[in-house]
Structure formats: C-alpha cells, structure tokens
Amino acid sequence: MIVETSDLWRTFGGVAAVAGVNFKLEPGELRCLIGSNGAGKSTFFKLLTGQLRPSKGHISILGRQTTTSQPFEISRLGVGIKTQVPNLFEGLSVRENLHLAARRTHAGKATRLAAEAMLEDIELADRAGAPVRELSHGQRQWVELGMVLVSEPKLVLLDEPAAGMTQAEVERTAMLLQRMRKDRAFIIVEHDMHFVRNIAERVTVFHRGRILVEDTMEAVTSNTEVRNAYLGQKFGKSHE
Numbered sequence: 486m487i488v489e490t491s492d493l494w495r496t497f498g499g500v501a502a503v504a505g506v507n508f509k510l511e512p513g514e515l516r517c518l519i520g521s522n523g524a525g526k527s528t529f530f531k532l533l534t535g536q537l538r539p540s541k542g543h544i545s546i547l548g549r550q551t552t553t554s555q556p557f558e559i560s561r562l563g564v565g566i567k568t569q570v571p572n573l574f575e576g577l578s579v580r581e582n583l584h585l586a587a588r589r590t591h592a593g594k595a596t597r598l599a600a601e602a603m604l605e606d607i608e609l610a611d612r613a614g615a616p617v618r619e620l621s622h623g624q625r626q627w628v629e630l631g632m633v634l635v636s637e638p639k640l641v642l643l644d645e646p647a648a649g650m651t652q653a654e655v656e657r658t659a660m661l662l663q664r665m666r667k668d669r670a671f672i673i674v675e676h677d678m679h680f681v682r683n684i685a686e687r688v689t690v691f692h693r694g695r696i697l698v699e700d701t702m703e704a705v706t707s708n709t710e711v712r713n714a715y716l717g718q719k720f721g722k723s724h725e
C-alpha cells in the first residue's frame with residue numbers, strides 16, 4: 486500500500502472531525518476525496534501530511550509509520566504536498582520557482598533540465614521569465630503543481646487544486662495532471678465536481694468524519710446515500 490490508515494481519529498474538543506477512518510491507496514491510484522462542508526476531508530488530509538497529529542489510530546505512507554511524523558519528514562519520504570496556502574516566491578520568475586523546487590531532489594545540470602521540462606509540462610514556457618506575482622490565479626496554481634511534481638514524488642497530496650478556477654482553468658488543470666500522472670499515486674481533496682469527473686477513477690466520500698462510500702464517480706453520483714449526504718446540492722453543478 487502507498488497509504489494506509491487504521492482506525493484514524495482526530496477530535497477537536499467534543500467534535501470528532503475524523504472518526505475511525507480505514508483508508509487504503511494502492512500504487513498508481515489517483516483518488517479524489519469528496520464530501521460536504523465539515524465532512525472531515527481537510528482534517529484527514531492534514532493528518533496525512535503531518536500538519537495535525539491523530540488523537541488515535543495509525544498512518545503508514547510508502548511503507549513507513551508516519552503517525553507522529555512532522556511534515557518535513559513525510560515530504561522526505563518522497564511525498565509532494567500542495568496545501569491551500571500558496572507556497573510561491575512571488576518576486577521570482579516561473580523558471581526560478583521551478584528551479585528552486587527542482588534543487589531539492591536534483592543536482593547540477595539535471596536541476597535545470599528538470600525545471601525546463603516542467604515548464605513545458607505546465608505549458609508556461611512563454612511566461613518563464615515573468616515574476617510569479619504577475620500571473621493569473623490558474624497559472625499560479627500550475628506553477629505550484631509544477632513545483633510539487635518537479636521533485637519526482639512517489640505520492641502527491643493535493644488540497645483543492647481547482648479552487649477558485651474558471652471552468653476552462655479547471656479543465657486545463659485536469660489535463661495537466663493527467664499528463665503528469667506517470668506511475669505516481671495521488672490523493673486529491675476537491676469540491677469541484679466538474680474537475681473530479683474529469684480526473685477521478687475512484688472517489689472516497691467523507692461524511693461526518695467517516696468514509697461513507699468508495700467507488701467509481703458514476704456509482705457514487707447515483708448513490709442515494711451520497712445524494713442525501715450532499716442534500717442533492719453538488720452533483721448537478723459544475724462549480725461550487
């Protein structure tokens with residue numbers, strides 16, 4: 486297993502944000518985590534990335550026990566993490582941002598080659614010299630994705646990569662991610678159903694801190710329990 490959690494809990498005061506989650510991710514899988522507001526997705530994500538400690542239970546990532554690991558230790562295992570907090574060097578160019586990220590895992594000439602290849606992959610070669618602060622929201626997200634992927638992670642954890650994007654940007658993000666799949670495993674927390682439909686194979690639906698169902702997007706969309714949990718709001722719309 487690439488990721489495995491057993492009886493994972495996280496409580497805040499009296500609230501169980503994550504309540505006994507048994508989750509498994511196999512090599513090469515791309516899994517989207519969905520669920521209504523407050524379902525526990527972000528808390529679960531933060532438990533995986535080491536931003537939060539579990540109240541109970543175990544986590545293993547890439548064969549290591551990471552239950553009490555710090556984010557930097559998890560990242561060193563070969564895990565690429567994109568949180569909702571921007572992680573860009575605003576005054577530096579797109580190329581410089583990618584170069585700095587590539588330096589974490591590449592040396593010498595290979596660093597430049599990896600950064601240049603990623604510029605092409607994210608289709609921003611024509612903006613290579615532009616300071617990141619001058620880019621559109623979508624372009625900034627793609628630079629961040631590039632920064633995560635240029636270090637060749639074995640597992641990629643993304644928290645709402647399509648948030649705030651236009652429909653065209655969402656589609657392009659899905660396409661870029663497909664291109665950068667290779668044999669990597671992904672866990673993606675996402676609200677945007679248009680994006681999830683575009684990219685997901687299997688989805689995990691969270692509800693009240695638990696896994697309600699895990700299945701293909703088609704099966705999940707027509708699942709009555711899931712529809713009720715969402716109050717029928719999400720599945721008819723592209724954007725939330």
Ligand SMILES: Nc1ncnc2c1ncn2[C@@H]1O[C@H](COP(=O)(O)OP(=O)(O)OP(=O)(O)O)[C@@H](O)[C@H]1O
Binds near residue numbers: 497520526529
């Ligand atoms: N730091 C915290 N302190 C107290 N309660 C928290 C904290 N973080 C999350 N919670 C609570 O835990 C529950 C799950 O929240 P979480 O943010 O994980 O849900 P979510 O599925 O990610 O929701 P959203 O889609 O709105 O981001 C909610 O009831 C939330 O209020």
